[in-house]
Amino acid sequence: MSKAISKSPWVVHFNCNSCNGCDIEFLACLTPTYDVERFGVLHVGNPKHADVLVVTGSVNLRNRHVLKNVYDQMPDPKVVVAMGICPATGGIFADCYNVVGGVGSVIPVDVHVPGCPPRPEAMIDGIIEAVGILEKKRAGLAVDPPLLPVKTVKGPAPAPAPQEASEKN
């Protein structure tokens, strides 16, 4: 069973608040030129079938409940891959009135793939990394928090690094 999941992760894609750029690149990953199916990745429409949730775009006031819903319906263990810069920080839309922030403000994100939009190769890398995390989660091992590609624009400001100041003193 564990082997089946890591050899063939099923992916559900949710377009959160995206401009379509990342979505069409993610769809391009599934098609013959890039072909993620060679890694056993299968694109499904039902969140209850899926192991990996691919999110594109930032979160707005209307769709954050939908995103939470889709995430909650997925069976454990599950991994969230955020494609593009918008799900990390809000990207170019961070200052829009209807944008709440990154996907991380609603659900826990495991892998960030930066870019506007990321190249299909980078997206495939992101999914492969997600499979590794999925295996770890299944074995009950601790998972490292994801590296945010850039400083958060909205939401809680990152804590200042105190070490540098103390070193100078």
Add this chain to the structure above:
Amino acid sequence: MSMLVPFGPQHPVLPEPLQLRLELNDEKVVSAVPVVGYVHRGLEKLAEQKDFIQDTFLIERVCGICSFMHSMAYSMGIEELMGIQVPDRARYLRVVWAELHRMHSHLLALGLLADAFGFENLFYTIWKIREEIMDAMECTTGARVMLGSCCIGGVRKDISAEQAKFVLEKLNNFEKMFKRSSEVLMGDYSVKERLVGVGVIDGKKAYELGAVGPSLRGSGIAKDHRMTGYAAYGELGFEPVVEKDGDCYARTMVRVRELYQSMTLVREALAKLPEGELKTPFKGNPSGEAAVRVEQPRGEVLYYLRGNGTDKLDRLRIRTPTFANIAPLLTMLVGCNLPDVAVIILSIDPCISCTER
């Protein structure tokens, strides 16, 4: 007895979140009500906060599928406000990238349509062909989706003779590969079974409801904004593609034939590419009002801009083609069967992120 069935927002055939509340009588659709707002960001307001040069790159992200045409329409608007004359070479290069974008968008739409009626092989084949166009765009601009090559006063990148040769080579590959797929789309029994006579709208009704692009041209009305000859279309011998049946098949055929037409336009524009500057330098800030229309893959987009003499725009309004096509879509859906709903929606090639911005 009728019942209400929600279709979307997260639906396997829809690449984007759109909800339709369908009122059904058994399998027949009685009425449909669209519920939008899932991808609303508030981009028009943000454009008023950034300065008008930054806006070129923000506007490009209205929609990832026809990104170049959005930035082109916006640039044309600012050029009209400030009286900037675009160099000839830039006008031709704009046509090249706009038509490449139209080709990739139409291929994407045809592929998704094939997926919606369950012809997965055709979906994958068409998307494989689309990669040829993506390669051509990547070779000339360095990006696959967000080209970033259009700017106010002209274009930021040039197409060298070598790159032009590469693009032409890719177009030849496209022509060879698409010939087989277009034969399937035009003549295959199972394709016709799903598309002919489905989602019919007559020309008069489509025009009254404000349909644009292939949805209107599929109903026999020759309205294409490229006929007015903006950018370099006036010098390239453009004729609109028209089909008269008004069903899903006619709209698909418009896209198939436009693909060949776009290919011819790119070849012609590259052959006629004049020498010269890429960009006209400008000074000052925009003031006054301008309305610009550009033909996108889905139809005509309207940009309204109002400047007040500062570096920030007073108002930017975008009327996107899918917004205009939603009213005709609701008419097409009435009387169809529930399994045809997905096909009819994809036959207008909806772009929700444009519509809601």
